[in-house]
Amino acid sequence: MLHYTDLKELANDKWLELNSGNKPWIRVGTAICGKAAGADYVLDKLKIVLSELNIDYIIDEVGCLGICFAEPLVDITLENGRRVFYKNVSVDDINTIIDDSIVENKFNHSSLLGILTSNVDNNAIGENDLPDLNELPGIKYQKKIALSNAGNVSPFDLYHYVSQGGYLALNKAVNHMTPDEVIKEVSDSGLRGRGGAAFPTGFKWSFLVKSDNPSKYVLCNCEEGDPGAYNDKGILESDPFKLLEGLTIAGYATRSSNGIVFIRHGHDGPIDRMENAIKRAYDEGLLGKNIFDSGFDFDVEISLTGESYVAGEESALMESIEGKRSQPRFRPPFPAQFGVWGKPSNINNVKTLTYVPDIISNGSNWFANIGVQGNKEKKIQGSTGTAIVCLSGNIKFPGLYEVPMGLSLRDVIYKIGGGTASGKELKVLQTGGPLGGVLDSNSLDIHLDFDEMKSAGAILGSGGIIVGDIETCVVDLTRVLVAFCQYESCGKCFPCRLGMEQILEITERMVKCESSEYDLELIKNVGQNMEKASLCGHGQLGYGPIRSALKYFESDFKSHIIDKKCPTGSCVQPMISPKNTRPYGILQINKGGE
Amino acid sequence: MQIDNDRFREEINKELSSQTRPTITVLSSLLAIQDKFGYIPELAIDVIAQYTEHTINEVWGVASFYPNFRFTKPGENMLEICWGPTCHLAGSSKILNDIQEALGLDGEGETINNKFTLKYNTCLGACSQAPVISINHDFIGNSTSESVLEKLSKIDPKL
Numbered sequence: 050m051l052h053y054t055d056l057k058e059l060a061n062d063k064w065l066e067l068n069s070g071n072k073p074w075i076r077v078g079t080a081i082c083g084k085a086a087g088a089d090y091v092l093d094k095l096k097i098v099l100s101e102l103n104i105d106y107i108i109d110e111v112g113c114l115g116i117c118f119a120e121p122l123v124d125i126t127l128e129n130g131r132r133v134f135y136k137n138v139s140v141d142d143i144n145t146i147i148d149d150s151i152v153e154n155k156f157n158h159s160s161l162l163g164i165l166t167s168n169v170d171n172n173a174i175g176e177n178d179l180p181d182l183n184e185l186p187g188i189k190y191q192k193k194i195a196l197s198n199a200g201n202v203s204p205f206d207l208y209h210y211v212s213q214g215g216y217l218a219l220n221k222a223v224n225h226m227t228p229d230e231v232i233k234e235v236s237d238s239g240l241r242g243r244g245g246a247a248f249p250t251g252f253k254w255s256f257l258v259k260s261d262n263p264s265k266y267v268l269c270n271c272e273e274g275d276p277g278a279y280n281d282k283g284i285l286e287s288d289p290f291k292l293l294e295g296l297t298i299a300g301y302a303t304r305s306s307n308g309i310v311f312i313r314h315g316h317d318g319p320i321d322r323m324e325n326a327i328k329r330a331y332d333e334g335l336l337g338k339n340i341f342d343s344g345f346d347f348d349v350e351i352s353l354t355g356e357s358y359v360a361g362e363e364s365a366l367m368e369s370i371e372g373k374r375s376q377p378r379f380r381p382p383f384p385a386q387f388g389v390w391g392k393p394s395n396i397n398n399v400k401t402l403t404y405v406p407d408i409i410s411n412g413s414n415w416f417a418n419i420g421v422q423g424n425k426e427k428k429i430q431g432s433t434g435t436a437i438v439c440l441s442g443n444i445k446f447p448g449l450y451e452v453p454m455g456l457s458l459r460d461v462i463y464k465i466g467g468g469t470a471s472g473k474e475l476k477v478l479q480t481g482g483p484l485g486g487v488l489d490s491n492s493l494d495i496h497l498d499f500d501e502m503k504s505a506g507a508i509l510g511s512g513g514i515i516v517g518d519i520e521t522c523v524v525d526l527t528r529v530l531v532a533f534c535q536y537e538s539c540g541k542c543f544p545c546r547l548g549m550e551q552i553l554e555i556t557e558r559m560v561k562c563e564s565s566e567y568d569l570e571l572i573k574n575v576g577q578n579m580e581k582a583s584l585c586g587h588g589q590l591g592y593g594p595i596r597s598a599l600k601y602f603e604s605d606f607k608s609h610i611i612d613k614k615c616p617t618g619s620c621v622q623p624m625i626s627p628k629n630t631r632p633y634g635i636l637q638i639n640k641g642g643e
Numbered sequence: 644m645q646i647d648n649d650r651f652r653e654e655i656n657k658e659l660s661s662q663t664r665p666t667i668t669v670l671s672s673l674l675a676i677q678d679k680f681g682y683i684p685e686l687a688i689d690v691i692a693q694y695t696e697h698t699i700n701e702v703w704g705v706a707s708f709y710p711n712f713r714f715t716k717p718g719e720n721m722l723e724i725c726w727g728p729t730c731h732l733a734g735s736s737k738i739l740n741d742i743q744e745a746l747g748l749d750g751e752g753e754t755i756n757n758k759f760t761l762k763y764n765t766c767l768g769a770c771s772q773a774p775v776i777s778i779n780h781d782f783i784g785n786s787t788s789e790s791v792l793e794k795l796s797k798i799d800p801k802l
Contacts, residue, residue, distance in 0.1 A: 085784030117771035276727025355709025372668020
C-alpha cells in the first residue's frame with residue numbers, strides 16, 4: 050500500500066534529477082497543435098542528431114504550453130535549471146539549435162523565443178540581455194489552474210504530475226474530509242460547469258448523493274466536437290492525471306463506484322494519453338480498491354463514441370456509452386435517478402473536473418477570489434476561476450489560453466491574440482461553438498463571464514473564439530455554422546431534423562443572393578419553433594447563431610437580400626458542405642449498390 | 644466460398660474478442676472492426692449481432708447512425724479536409740475545391756484509381772493551425788492547395 054508521502058518523495062527526487070542539468074532535458078510539445086505543425090518530425094530528428102553528437106540527454110513529449118502559434122516548440126533545460134525555448138522549429142533547424150543551446154550556450158538563434166530563469170542564480174549569467182519568456186503576452190496574461198502543468202510535465206509520467214502537487218488533493222479528500230465536506234468546498238468555490246450550461250458543480254453533485262444505489266457513475270465528457278475548440282482535448286493531451294484526480298475526487302464526493310471518460314473515436318493523442326494515465330493510476334493504487342488506505346474504491350474506464358456532435362449531450366452520451374445511437378433521451382427521469390445502464394449518474398465537462406484538485410488543495414476561498422465574484426444578496430452567481438479560451442481564425446497569435454474570468458474580449462483579442470493576423474480591422478467574433486453566437490467589434494468590452502456573454506446573445510460555451518476580419522462575410526459564416534448543425538442533427542425529433550434543413554436552405558439562398566425579404570420572416574419562424582419544440586440543446590440553441598448574426602450584422606444580410614450582392618465580395622467561393630440526413634450509412638449502401 | 648466466409652468470420656470474431664476495454668458494446672465492436680478493416684463488411688454485422696447478443700437490425704441501427712462507419716472498402720489512403728468555421732475562414736473551401744478538381748471528385752468518395760478516399764471533417768481539432776488536413780491520420784496544419792497537392796503527389800506521382 051502506497052502512502053502519499055512515499056509517492057511524493059519518489060516524485061520529487063525524479064523531478065530534481067531532471068532539473069539538475071546533469072543531462073540536457075528536452076521537452077517537445079506534441080499535443081494536437083504541435084503535431085499539426087510537424088512536431089513528430091522534429092522529435093525524431095532531435096533524437097537522431099543528439100545521438101550522432103554523442104550527447105547524453107533526456108527527452109519528453111509534453112502537451113501544449115498555450116502558445117500554439119509557436120509550435121513546434123522545443124524547450125531545453127540546461128545547467129542551473131535554465132530553460133531555453135525555441136519556436137516554430139523545423140527539421141532543418143535542429144543542428145543549429147543544439148549548437149546554440151547545449152553545445153555553445155550562445156542563445157542568439159533566430160528561433161529563440163525566450164528563456165525562463167526562475168531557478169537560476171541571476172548573478173552568474175548575464176540573463177538580462179535575453180528575452181524573458183514570462184514577458185511574452187501569451188504567457189504573461191495567463192492565469193493557469195487547470196492547465197498549470199500543461200507543457201511542463203510529461204503527460205505519460207505520473208511522477209512528473211505528483212512532483213507538481215498532484216494527488217495531494219485526493220489524499221486530503223479521502224483521508225481528511227467527508228464527501229459532504231468535499232461537495233461544500235466545491236460549492237463554496239462558485240465553480241460552474243464549463244461544458245456550456247454553467248450549472249453550479251457542487252449543486253449538481255448533491256443530486257447524486259441522494260441516491261443510495263451501490264453502483265453510481267460519474268461521467269467525464271470529452272466528446273468536444275465543437276469546431277474552434279480543442280481545450281478538452283488539450284487537457285487530456287497535456288495533463289491527463291489532473292483530470293483523473295478530479296474525476297476520482299468527484300467519485301468520492303458523490304459516493305460513486307465508477308467513472309467513465311467519454312472521448313470521440315479517432316482522437317488518438319488524447320485517447321492514448323488518458324489510457325496510459327488510467328493504467329498508471331491503477332499500477333500505483335490510485336484507482337481500484339482502497340485508495341490511499343481510506344477504504345474508498347473507484348474504477349475508471351474509457352468509452353469511445355463514433356462521429357456525432359450530439360453525443361456530447363448528457364443523455365445522448367449515456368446512450369452512446371451503452372453502445373446505441375447517440376440520441377437524447379426524454380427527461381424525466383433525470384440522469385441523477387436513471388443514467389447510464391439505468392444507474393444514477395452525474396456528468397461533468399473535462400475542464401470542470403480539472404479545476405477540482407486545486408480547489409481541494411488550496412481551498413474554496415482561493416478559487417472564489419479569482420475571476421468574477423457573485424453576490425448572494427443580489428442573486429448574482431458570478432463566474433469564479435478562469436476561462437480556458439481557444440483563440441483561432443484570423444488572429445495573429447492563435448492558442449489555448451487560460452485567463453481569469455472577467456477579462457474583456459478586447460484584452461483577449463488584442464493583448465494576448467495580438468489582433469487580426471491580416472492586420473485589417475476586426476469585424477466578427479464567433480464564440481461558444483456552432484450553437485453559440487456571433488458578436489461584432491462593438492462588443493469587445495464584454496467580459497468573459499457566463500451571464501454577461503449570454504445576455505449579449507453569445508455564450509462562453511466551450512471557450513472557442515473564432516475571429517474574422519473586415520473581409521469576412523457574416524452571411525457565409527452563418528451558413529457554415531448552420532451547415533454544421535444540420536449535418537450533426539441526430540434526427541430523433543422533427544423540429545431539429547427538418548428545421549435545420551430548412552434554415553440551411555434559406556441561408557444558402559441568402560449567400561447566393563437568391564433570397565427575398567420574406568426569407569427573414571421565414572427563418573425566424575422556423576428557428577423559433579425549433580427553440581420551443583426540440584428535444585435537446587442542439588435544436589433549442591441551433592437558431593442562436595442566426596439570431597445574433599441578424600442582430601449585429603443586419604446590413605450584411607440586407608445587402609445580400611435587397612442589393613443582391615455581398616458587401617465584402619468574399620462569399621463567391623463554392624459552397625462545399627456535406628448534406629446529411631441520418632441515417633447516413635444506408636444512403637452510402639444504396640449508392641454502393643447502384 | 645463457404646470456407647472463405649468461415650475464415651473471415653473467424654477473423655472478425657478474433658478481432659471482437661481481443662477488445663481490451665472492460666465494457667464491450669455494439670458500438671465498441673463496430674469501432675474495432677472499422678479500425679481493423681477500414682470498413683464494416685456485411686458479414687461483420689451478423690458476427691457482431693451474435694457476439695453482443697443483439698439483433699442484426701439493432702447493429703445496423705447503430706452502424707448507420709455514425710457517419711464514420713462505411714460499408715465499402717476505402718481507398719488506399721485517407722485524406723480528410725476540415726471544413727469547420729475556423730478552417731473555412733482560413734480558406735479551406737478553396738483547398739477543398741482545388742483538391743476535388745485535382746482528384747477528379749465532386750464530393751466525398753474514392754478516386755478512380757482507388758489511391759485516395761476524400762472525406763470532409765467537421766473539425767480535426769487543431770484550429771490554431773488552420774486550415775488543417777490529415778493524410779492517413781497524420782495532421783498537417785497551415786496548409787494551402789499547393790502544399791496539399793505536393794503531399795498527395797508524393798503518394799500518387801501522377802497527380
